[in-house]
Amino acid sequence: xxxxxxxxxxxxxxxxxxxxxxxxxxxxxxxxxxxxxxxxxxxxxxxxxxxxxxxxxxxxxxxxxxxxxxxxxxxxxxxxxxxxxxxxxxxxxxxxxxxxxxxxxxxxxxxxxxxxxxxxxxxxxxxxxxxxxxxxxxxxxxxxxxxxxxxxxxxxxxxxxxxxxxxxxxxxxxxxxxxxxxxxxxxxxxxxxxxxxxxxxxxxxxxxxx
Ligand code: ADP
Ligand code: MG
Ligand code: MG
Numbered sequence: 001x002x003x004x005x006x007x008x009x010x011x012x013x014x015x016x017x018x019x020x021x022x023x024x025x026x027x028x029x030x031x032x033x034x035x036x037x038x039x040x041x042x043x044x045x046x047x048x049x050x051x052x053x054x055x056x057x058x059x060x061x062x063x064x065x066x067x068x069x070x071x072x073x074x075x076x077x078x079x080x081x082x083x084x085x086x087x088x089x090x091x092x093x094x095x096x097x098x099x100x101x102x103x104x105x106x107x108x109x110x111x112x113x114x115x116x117x118x119x120x121x122x123x124x125x126x127x128x129x130x131x132x133x134x135x136x137x138x139x140x141x142x143x144x145x146x147x148x149x150x151x152x153x154x155x156x157x158x159x160x161x162x163x164x165x166x167x168x169x170x171x172x173x174x175x176x177x178x179x180x181x182x183x184x185x186x187x188x189x190x191x192x193x194x195x196x197x198x199x200x201x202x203x204x205x206x207x208x209x210x
Contacts, residue, residue, distance in 0.1 A: 001150040002100040007207050008061050009053055012068060015203035016050040019043055022199065029192040033179040037078060038192035045076035045084075060099055065092035079177050080193055083117050083130065090116035103145045103154065110138040110158075121176060128172035128179060128186065130193035137162040137201055155205045159198075166190065166198040 019026070019042045027039030049071050056064045065088050073085035094112035095105055114134045123129040125136075137158040144154035167190065174186035177193075 001152060002102055003106065003151060003208060004100045005059075005061050005064070008064060008101075009056065010207045010210075011204045012049060012064070013053055014206055015200050016046040016053075018199045018203055019046040019196065020050075022195075026192050026196055029190055029195055032189040033174060033182055033186045034192065035178055038080060038196065041076050041078045041080055042084075042196055045072045045081065048075050060097050061101065062092045062096035062098060065089075065095065068092075079121070080130075080196070083121050083193070086116040086120045087113035087134075101151075103151055106151055106154075107138075107142050107145055110134075110141055114138050123176040126172060127175040128169045128191045128194070129174075129176050130191070130197040132169050132172070132191070133162045133165040133194045133197040133201070136165045152205075152208050155201070155208055159202050159205045162198045162201045166194045169194045 019039075023039035023043040025039065026042060027036050030036050030038035049068055052067060052071065056067060059067070069085050069088035069092060072081055072088060075081070076084065090112040091109045094108045095101060098105060101109065114131075117123075117131060117134060121129065121131070123131045125131060140161040141154045141158040144157045145151075169191035170189065171187055172191075173184065174180045174182065174191070179186045179189075179191065
């Protein structure tokens, strides 16, 4: 099974739409433990990406993801802009020049993106960030592909694990970003960045399942 360049463009559009539909929700989550701007930050960048997608129809997957990265870095701001920007930058380098992606290409893309976020943000598993979604999802994807399953099957299980990771951020104590300023009061709230990261992976699954 392969994911085509057209499906990558669809994924980015589906995720942009998901952010648009959930911008208030993401901002409410950030209002509880941050500064109430995660939905606004993400919407600003993804609206711009949505308008750029028609200009990218002839580009390879690496170039597409690199453009996304540049737009995120230049327009999202906050902690999440550079972190998602780095995720897409590393992901783009992992699949440079490709027109379609195999199981191992997707695994490398997900691993590279996560490595970039870890290096840039220095968060660990359990710190109540997007890492609590991205990290278990990559591990699961690798396991399921390693057992000989296809991209769709691996993504289904990765997204299930991502959803658990997102919900598991609720009782966690925030140790990174603005939420960490709240100390114990950060417990009991779902992390906004973990939520948007779940939407990102879920959007890819939606396109691959079609
Ligand atoms: P800001 O906190 O600057 O207002 P956003 O509200 O857009 O930025 O994004 C907040 C999200 O960024 C958090 O919910 C968390 O998931 C993520 N985040 C913050 N710091 C880090 C970090 N060091 N590593 C990974 N993710 C982080
Ligand atoms: Mg914020
Ligand atoms: Mg902010």
